[in-house]
Amino acid sequence: MSPSEQAPRQDARVTTGVPGLDGVLGGGLVTSGVYIVVGEPGAGKTLFANQLCYHQGRGGARCLYVTLLAESHARMLANMRDMAFFDSALLPESVYYVSGFRTLEEQGLPGLLELLRREVRNHNTSILVLDGLVQAQEAAGSSRDFKKFIHELQVSASLSRFTALMLTSSNGPTVHPEYTMVDGILELRERTLGVRSWRELQVRKFRGGATLSGVHTFRISNDGLEVFPRLEARMRRTQPPDPGSERVHFGIPSLDALFPGGLAKGSTSLMLGPPGSGKTLMGSSLLAEGLRRGEQCLYMGFYESPERLLHKVAAAGMDLGEAVKEGRMHILWQPPAESILDILADQLLSAVRKHQVTRVFVDGLSAMSQAAPDSARMSSFFAALTQELRLSCATTIFSLETPRLFGPALDVPLEVGPSAVAENLFFLRHVELEGRLRRLLTIFKLRDTEYDPSIREFRISRQGIEVLPPFAVALDTLLTGLARHRSGGHP
Amino acid sequence: METVLVVDDEQGILEALADLLREEGYRVLTASHGREALERMSELRPDLVLTDWMMPVLDGPALIDRIRAEPSWAGVSLLGMSAVDVGPLRAHYPGIPFLQKPFDIPALMKQVRKALDGKRAASG
Numbered sequence A: 001m002s003p004s005e006q007a008p009r010q011d012a013r014v015t016t017g018v019p020g021l022d023g024v025l026g027g028g029l030v031t032s033g034v035y036i037v038v039g040e041p042g043a044g045k046t047l048f049a050n051q052l053c054y055h056q057g058r059g060g061a062r063c064l065y066v067t068l069l070a071e072s073h074a075r076m077l078a079n080m081r082d083m084a085f086f087d088s089a090l091l092p093e094s095v096y097y098v099s100g101f102r103t104l105e106e107q108g109l110p111g112l113l114e115l116l117r118r119e120v121r122n123h124n125t126s127i128l129v130l131d132g133l134v135q136a137q138e139a140a141g142s143s144r145d146f147k148k149f150i151h152e153l154q155v156s157a158s159l160s161r162f163t164a165l166m167l168t169s170s171n172g173p174t175v176h177p178e179y180t181m182v183d184g185i186l187e188l189r190e191r192t193l194g195v196r197s198w199r200e201l202q203v204r205k206f207r208g209g210a211t212l213s214g215v216h217t218f219r220i221s222n223d224g225l226e227v228f229p230r231l232e233a234r235m236r237r238t239q240p241p242d243p244g245s246e247r248v249h250f251g252i253p254s255l256d257a258l259f260p261g262g263l264a265k266g267s268t269s270l271m272l273g274p275p276g277s278g279k280t281l282m283g284s285s286l287l288a289e290g291l292r293r294g295e296q297c298l299y300m301g302f303y304e305s306p307e308r309l310l311h312k313v314a315a316a317g318m319d320l321g322e323a324v325k326e327g328r329m330h331i332l333w334q335p336p337a338e339s340i341l342d343i344l345a346d347q348l349l350s351a352v353r354k355h356q357v358t359r360v361f362v363d364g365l366s367a368m369s370q371a372a373p374d375s376a377r378m379s380s381f382f383a384a385l386t387q388e389l390r391l392s393c394a395t396t397i398f399s400l401e402t403p404r405l406f407g408p409a410l411d412v413p414l415e416v417g418p419s420a421v422a423e424n425l426f427f428l429r430h431v432e433l434e435g436r437l438r439r440l441l442t443i444f445k446l447r448d449t450e451y452d453p454s455i456r457e458f459r460i461s462r463q464g465i466e467v468l469p470p471f472a473v474a475l476d477t478l479l480t481g482l483a484r485h486r487s488g489g490h491p
Numbered sequence B: 001m002e003t004v005l006v007v008d009d010e011q012g013i014l015e016a017l018a019d020l021l022r023e024e025g026y027r028v029l030t031a032s033h034g035r036e037a038l039e040r041m042s043e044l045r046p047d048l049v050l051t052d053w054m055m056p057v058l059d060g061p062a063l064i065d066r067i068r069a070e071p072s073w074a075g076v077s078l079l080g081m082s083a084v085d086v087g088p089l090r091a092h093y094p095g096i097p098f099l100q101k102p103f104d105i106p107a108l109m110k111q112v113r114k115a116l117d118g119k120r121a122a123s124g
Helices: A045-058 A073-080 A101-122 A133-139 A143-160 A177-181 A279-293 A306-314 A322-324 A341-355 A367-370 A375-391 A418-423 B011-023 B034-043 B060-069 B084-091 B105-123
Strands: A035-040 A063-067 A095-099 A128-131 A165-167 A184-193 A197-206 A215-221 A223-228 A269-271 A297-301 A328-335 A359-363 A394-399 A426-433 A434-444 A456-461 A466-468 B002-008 B027-031 B049-053 B075-081 B098-100
Touching: A035 A045, A035 A143, A045 A063, A045 A073, A045 A095, A045 A128, A045 A269, A063 A101, A063 A322, A073 A095, A095 A101, A095 B098, A101 A128, A101 A143, A101 B011, A128 A133, A128 A297, A133 A165, A143 A165, A143 A177, A177 A269, A215 A341, A215 B105, A223 A375, A223 B060, A269 A279, A269 A375, A279 A297, A279 A359, A279 A394, A279 A426, A279 B049, A297 A306, A297 A341, A306 A322, A306 A328, A322 A328, A322 B075, A341 A375, A367 A375, A367 A394, A375 A418, A418 B060, A456 B049, B002 B011, B002 B034, B011 B105, B034 B049, B034 B060, B049 B060, B049 B105, B075 B084, B075 B105, B084 B098, B098 B105
Parallel strands: A035 A165, A035 A184, A063 A095, A063 A128, A128 A165, A269 A394, A269 A426, A297 A328, A297 A359, A359 A394, B002 B027, B002 B049, B049 B075, B075 B098
Antiparallel strands: A184 A197, A197 A215, A215 A223, A426 A434, A434 A456, A456 A466
């Protein structure tokens, strides 16, 4: 049985030191595995390999970093010095850099293999990085020679118990047929759409365990690489807890009276409406009521800064500022620039878990959807996000802006997914009636509870929100924003 | 003409240093690791060995130990260079000057001249 046919040990994993990546890999790289990291120049391969070496070096491992035709070691180290993971004290005992280029030039792949084996032994290495595999591939006389090189490296990795990472630029197809023998292939890439760019990681192959499938976002900062696993892939598939008789109210008597049974705890609501229709205040009132009941609450917003938000809700009779100071009310503010969907989800869910938040208001699902380069993903992402929030028993409202202020059409600016996934659907609207602009509220859907489906006007004042009784006379087409009395006259 | 042996596993650096020193009028030998350096030295005794620290086959510290152990090489000047922080290396090898990579040409030439001047002074 060749080493590549042996079942990798499930208990022995090499952690990468890259936040999020070990979760994608099911715990890390398999010990004694041989992996290829492929990506265009600038994709982050060298940074990734260095981050792994310093992480492992800190844990006592000895790492050998062999370059072929790559940047000089001095330049590479100069680039690493600014990274949080870099530690000069680990050099040269724990992280050792050598060049194998001249050996490759003079002695070909057999010479390079001999050098790798000897240096691994000399330095008692448990992590080997070969940076510039494409040079070895070009030096190989044939595809067979290159396969033989990889096979022999695998034999050595198995015998000497080291884990190898081979870095290569994607010269031609991302996954060469010669790569089929390795234990895993990780692809790093940078994608662009218009002027926007983002980084992606995909596990193209992995022997020895399940990995999170699909494309995962990562970012590079002074902390090195940080991977944000695709939410849909890491979503827990367990059934959310039964809310039972636990119900949630807004704390606005005239609104709660429309559905006396309240919202199911842990349920998801969508609040649709055009700009200025009152979505932020309506959603914030759910949080204000939670704070009155001693619950932990969270607001995630994209447009209004925390200061502006607190000022705005205070003008409608809700003082959330004290709860912010006391650490009961948490505000995540993300200017709607170039956000990344999985990073937003990670921030939200991490905060919910950390503070044991029970009420969440995400003010701007449309801003969130702008963070998705692929709009078709939004439905599955929303389903996964709400599943995670339900599992945390967090009752959540998402506001969703409709583009049209008035007019006969009712636009929902997303696929049908979110409105189908949400248990509850509220719709806010402006209407011009009797020469005055009024705000309307209607409930489209409330799951598992009786509700009043009538169209109601509501008012916002310094005393708060008040939902008015039904209109005294029948009005057609109120929801279109162009109200008319049936008789054609005024009420 | 004084002879300088340059030892570095990074071929680009090795060739660049060799060219620079030749232009300055030195005879230059090159080796890509310590063992190759010992072979060169057995053929022609250099006045100065300028050696990298992390190298395959035989590294900088091992090369220096082997040079110091050979009586016929007593008096050969040694100059280390490394991309790792050379502060601890200087403390560990007090008799050897070190160049911190990356370095510029004036810094290199200054250290090379200083090492060779020290050798001349010691022998004179």
